[in-house]
Amino acid sequence: MSRTKAINEKCRDCIYDPAVKGSWRAQVESCTSEKSCSLWPYRPVTVSTTSLQRAGRDTDETDIDALVAGLEDEEDDVPVMVAA
Numbered sequence: 001m002s003r004t005k006a007i008n009e010k011c012r013d014c015i016y017d018p019a020v021k022g023s024w025r026a027q028v029e030s031c032t033s034e035k036s037c038s039l040w041p042y043r044p045v046t047v048s049t050t051s052l053q054r055a056g057r058d059t060d061e062t063d064i065d066a067l068v069a070g071l072e073d074e075e076d077d078v079p080v081m082v083a084a
Contacts, residue, residue, distance in 0.1 A: 028044055
């Protein structure tokens with residue numbers, strides 16, 4: 001399972017309520033758990049919301065794309081244990 005799919009499934013499991021108006025993506029996008037959820041910055045959002053967030057981003061804010069790229073690099077740096 002990809003990282004994106006795992007995050008999408010976790011967010012959907014956490015917040016989606018079929019009795020509430022809106023799709024699971026709309027409900028996840030309106031999630032207000034920014035301070036209590038470590039996945040909040042990575043939750044699935046629409047392209048228009050992402051564009052608005054990037055356009056209004058201050059230079060002091062964390063670059064999510066750089067963080068994700070860093071995580072991908074870390075996966076390559078995992079030491080391999082070899083039996084002697």
